[in-house]
Amino acid sequence: MADSLFNDVMILLGASVVAAALFRRLHLPPVLAYLAVGFLVGPHLAGWIGRPEELAFLSEFGLVFLLFSLGLEFSMPRMRALKTTVFGLGASQVVVCSGLFWALGCALGLTPAAALVAAGALGLSSTAIVTRELARWNELDSPHGHAAVGVLLFQDLAALLFLILIPAMAGDGSQLLSDLGVMLAKGIGLVVVMMAIGKWVLPLVFQEVARSRSEELFVLTVLLVALFSAWLTHSLHLSMALGAFLAGMMLGESHYRHQIEADIRPFRDILLGLFFVSVGMLLDPHVLLAQWYWVVIGVICLLTTKALLITGLARLSGRPLDSAMRTGLVLSQGGEFGFALLALASQQQLMDTDTVGLVVAIIIGSLVVTPSLIRHNQHLSQRACRSHTPTQENPHTTAQLSEATAPLHDHVIVCGFGRVGQTVGRFLTQEKLQWIAIDADPIRVHEAASAGEPVVFGDAQRQDILRALGIERARQVVITVNQLPHALAILHAIQPLQLPELKVLVRTQDDADLDTYKAAGATEVIPEVLEGSLMLVSHVLVNLEVPFRRVARSIQKAREARYSLLHGYFHGQQSQLTDKRGNPLLRRHPVTLTESTWACERRLDEISLPERSGILISRIVRANGDCIEEPTGDLRLACGDTLVLSGLADHIEEAEARLLSG
Incomplete structure (x- = not known):
């Protein structure tokens, strides 16, 4: 039995490595890779894992560490800062969405208990994917980002309630209210006791552990706290995940939170991967093929219904239409808590396997499209609510914009009114120069226009918008957006206008795309x-x-x-070798000529380094310590000279071979 379990684990780890690498190249979340592995190698398809129940114990630890990590993020100061969103929008979202899905489940023939589990699974959103994607696109600090985080915080609380409800509903139903009351009493008592331990006991324990300066002891203590809390709730017939979440909350207020999170991450990622693999094994391809249309309909209905409901609730809470719609789009999917609830309901036999597989498939389908929804949420919301945007922020026609900019001559057009664009505008105003800015963020445009800034709402990639801004009369265009595709699209819109007197300045983070921008105009x-x-x-x-x-x-x-003096640097052990797109970075490398070196006593122009390499000899250091900057071709090299080469790593190797052996 031990050999069989070991073989199953090796199969899952190997398949997970391959799938995670493939999904990363496709820019899909790793959770989908793990779900796909479980689906493919599980008992319903390939059959490589014949007894998935043997892995249930390990996979449950993954859920324990997931809840522990979420508990670390669930700090009381953060809760107080977002209390209006958490207990207002968050509470109404969970109640309305779950209530609607529960009624729909009952109408489709599910038992009230099964309908409640399905409603909870579909009503909650993906904390992991939403926060990761919002951070990826720098939207966590936006109005809809704050709203999404607040709702997710309340969803975490609601998930705890569901974790208490499911074991209570697993009985024969004759004493459901009393069982539920007992479970709630146990849960509340456990929260009080554990928060007291977290406030008065654990700080002393971790203070002593930190004084030992032992990494092993620190990690062991963290594991003990997390697993002991899970064991304690399990012994009270509550969910292990509930105890782990409470343990995370206890430690989330301590000074050691970030170190704990870093130490626990390897255990969480590995075991959580096994948990998602076990969830993927619940998918039966025969059920999916027989009910594929229900999966498609379910995904569309889930995304549409949640997006509309959350948008409406956000509007009722006083948020602008654009921000409300973007909040609804980013929270429209199901989440990883749904898998946890469904797995627990399956263990408690509250739902049959076919229903669990169908709901899991719907959640997975919603997760597949979530990264694209979050990435394009701004564009989708703008198209949907364009007619509702005030005219001063979003002119209905380019004619209105042309009329508003008619007095401008020799002005500056600032494309993008973020921090850099606003700084440019302040200095132009200080010098009493005419300028106008354009930005695609309606909230920012509304704030700036209300403060008297000459900024309009629009897409600078559209040539008709640029003409309406008076680009033929403009003296300069400043592109401050820090995204290569967006900036190139603006340049490509300007190029056909053939304005040789117009200067176009582009702001970028580094010089990796300097030639690309130059080629684009x-x-x-x-x-x-x-x-x-x-x-x-x-x-x-x-x-x-x-x-x-x-x-x-x-x-x-x-x-x-063109910054050639700054190109390349001497790399060290921790130096980054490639830029953010994987392109190799320029580096500097010294080569010392000895007596047996081929290049000794030869002129630089006789060496003939490969032209394609682009190698630059930026400096020569003589044996006596003299430095020659930017040496010319008529310089004759001597033994003991050190040549400083600048270029790509493989080209430097070719040049070094040429210098040493000819």
């Missing part, structure tokens, strides 16, 4: 990282009493050379 590209380095250098030199004019000439020379 940018007059100047300003990389933030390199410009920050130049500003720091200028302050350093001025503080060292170097004449300001000499500093200005040096800085300007570096800019005119």
Whole structure:
């Protein structure tokens, strides 16, 4: 039996590695990879895992660590900061969505208990995917991001209630109210006791553990606290996940929260992967093939219904239509808590296997499309509520915009009114120069326009909008958006206009795409990282009493050379070798010429480094310590010289081989 379990674990780990790597390339969440592994290798399809019940114990630990991690994030200060959203919008969302889904489940023939489990599973959203995707697109601090986080916090609380309800409903039903009362009493008493332990006992324990400066002891203590809490709730006939969540809440208020989260992450990710694999095994392909239309209908109805309900509730709470709709879109899916509730309901025999598989399939389908919904939530909400946007923020026609910008001549058009765009606007205003900004965020446009800023709502990628902004009369366009596709789309809209006198400046994070922007028509590209380095250098030199004019000439020379002086650096053990898109970064590497080196006593122009390599010899250090910056081709090399090469790693290797052996 032990050999069989070990073989099953090895099969699951191997398949999970392959699936996670594949799904990552497809930009899909890893949870979908684990679900796919369970579906493919489980007993219903490939049959490689013949007895999935043997893995139930391990997979349940994954759920324990998931709830423990969520408990760490569930801090009371955060709750108080979002209390209006949490207990207002969050509570109404759970009640309305779950109530509607419960009524629908009962109408479709489910028992009240099974309908309640299905309603809870579908009414909750995915904390893991929503928060990760919002952070990925820098929307966590947006109005709809705050609303989504507040709703997710209340959903975490609601999930605890469902975890208490399911065991109570698993009896014969004759004493449901009394059983439920006992379970609630146990839960409330447990919360009080554990919060007291977390406030007065655990800080002393972790203080002593921290003094030992032993990483092993710290990790063991964290595991003991999490598993002891799970065991305690299990012994009271409550869910193990409930105890883990309470343990996380206890430790979430401590100074050790971030260290605990870092230490627990490897255990959580591995065991949680097994949990999602076990959920995937619940999917029966025969049931899916027989009811595929119900899965499709269920996914569409789930996404549409939750999006509309949450949008309506958010509007009733006083949020603008755009923000309310974006909140509804990002929270329209089912979540990982749904899998936990369904797995627990299946263990308690509250739902039959076919119904569990159908609801799981609907949740999985909603999760598949969630990353795309979150990524394009702004565009979708703008299209849906365009007619409701005030005219000063979103002119109904380009003619109105053209009329409003008619007085502008030799002005500056700022594409993107984020922090950088607003800074540009302030300095233009200070110099009494005419300018107008365009941005696609209606909330930001409303705030700025109300404050008197010359900003309009619109898409700068549209050529008709650019014409309406008076681009033919403009002196300069400043593109401040920090997304390559968006900036290139604006440049491609400007190019066909053939305005040779118009200067187009593009702000970018680094110089990785400098040539791409130049080829698309940018007059100047300003990389933030390199410009920050130049500003720091200028302050350093001025503080060292170097004449300001000499500093200005040096800085300007570096800019005119397209930052070539700053390209590449000496890499260390922890250096990043590629940029954010996986392209290799330039590096610097010294090569010292010895007596047996082929390049000794030869002129630089005789060496003939491969032209395609783009290798630059930026400096030569003589044996006596003299440095020659930017050496010319007529310089003759000597033994003992050190050549500083700048370029890509593989090209540097080719150049070094040429210098050493010819």
